[in-house]
Amino acid sequence: MKPLKDTFQDRVGRAAEAKQKALDKLKAKPEIDPQVAAERQAARLAKEAKQAEARAAKQAERERLAVEKEAAAKAKEDAAQAKEAAKVVPPTQAELKAARDAKYAARKGRKS
Incomplete structure (x- = not known):
């Protein structure tokens, strides 16, 4: 059981031990196999290419829709x-009177 009162030196020592333990654990981690790293990079590049293609297709669709919308508005x-x-522009009063007078004159011309 740890003592009830820790000194500063005890705390600093435990911190140093924890730090060293974490460092040892990190150093003990095996290195990545170059072949596995190459496979991961190839997979990442393929995924990025697929995403770029999807973005380009989406952008093309947006542009197509914008052109269609503009054409529809036009x-x-x-x-x-x-x-x-x-x-049809409605005739003015003068035009109506002229048409009436022409009909009247035509009717008069037939009767005489």
């Missing part, structure tokens, strides 16, 4: 302009 705008141009 078509809608063109349709609205065509509809506006096709609207």
